[in-house]
Amino acid sequence: MTAMQKLERVMPIGALAERTGVKVETIRYYEQVGLLPPPERSEGNQRRYGRRHAERLAFIKHARDLGFAVDNIRTLLRLSDTPGIACDEAHAISVAHLQEVRDKIARLRSLETELERIATTCSGGVAACDCAIIEALADHRQCSHAHH
Amino acid sequence: MTAMQKLERVMPIGALAERTGVKVETIRYYEQVGLLPPPERSEGNQRRYGRRHAERLAFIKHARDLGFAVDNIRTLLRLSDTPGIACDEAHAISVAHLQEVRDKIARLRSLETELERIATTCSGGVAACDCAIIEALADHRQCSHAHH
DNA sequence: TCTGAAGCTCCAGGAACTACAGCTTTGGAG
DNA sequence: CTCCAAAGCTGTAGTTCCTGGAGCTTCAGA
Structure with missing residues (x-):
């Protein structure tokens, strides 16, 4: 033993x-x-x-x-x-982190929408567009203002 | 003028x-x-x-x-x-980035689920739990294996 | 005993800024 | 015209969380 x-x-x-x-x-x-x-x-x-x-x-x-x-x-x-007293603080950290994650998801979703719009405006075809993607980036007014 | x-x-x-x-x-x-x-x-x-x-x-x-x-x-x-030829490459960059954003959202969502579970196991009350959050972190087997 | 894999320390880099220290320039008030 | 605070300058270091390399030493199996 x-x-x-x-x-x-x-x-x-x-x-x-x-x-x-x-x-x-x-x-x-x-x-x-x-x-x-x-x-x-x-x-x-x-x-x-x-x-x-x-x-x-x-x-x-x-x-x-x-x-x-x-x-x-x-x-x-x-x-x-340090077992025993741990709970409260651990809970606070987890909840705060969960909130961060949720915020991040929300922000990314609004980016997703915007990028979808921008990426599909010009389907990547030939020279015709000149170029919708670049114009969208150059001009914020086209945005749905989801992002800051 | x-x-x-x-x-x-x-x-x-x-x-x-x-x-x-x-x-x-x-x-x-x-x-x-x-x-x-x-x-x-x-x-x-x-x-x-x-x-x-x-x-x-x-x-x-x-x-x-x-x-x-x-x-x-x-x-x-x-x-x-360099106007004219821009389109293809710009489109590729945007689409790739959109994919990245979508992947990131997916990963965060699975984290969200896991964190929700962990954070609510112990409601942050008194000493009773000892502490569910910390145990969850210590023991991966409790996870629904959404994250790697 | 030998050898090649694995280990060691220390330091630089990367992504995209941010901040400081220690200086010089600007532009408006008096 | 003179003063002075605010704004600008350069250069360097710090942030977060690792990652990789150089140049060396140790380990373990044949």
């Missing part, structure tokens, strides 16, 4: 990268900016990661995939380290 | 900024990266812009507002300088 616990397999950075889908350089970057704690080193100064590091990195990756900013992830990690 | 043409009013960078809604620093940046041609200078070496510059900058701003990359704008500007 004591031996078992000692057996917690340890891995170099490349293995961690492969396992989590985070690039080697990015892992080192996360360490540098304080998202991932510095791991033990081998005699030859190479990083050696254990299961706790893998879990933490998975958390980070998941949050990044969801679009959380690194700074917010730092906070979420701190919260996850 | 000759006098009239000479009267084309000329303005310093601040006026151009105000008129177009592009910040002073950004205008200088656009010059530096070759989007906006270097204007005449006053005796004291200050930039003096005319109507052509204002128009070109409006074009750039409009395209940026629509999310076109600076590199594509460079191309669009070149096309707008």
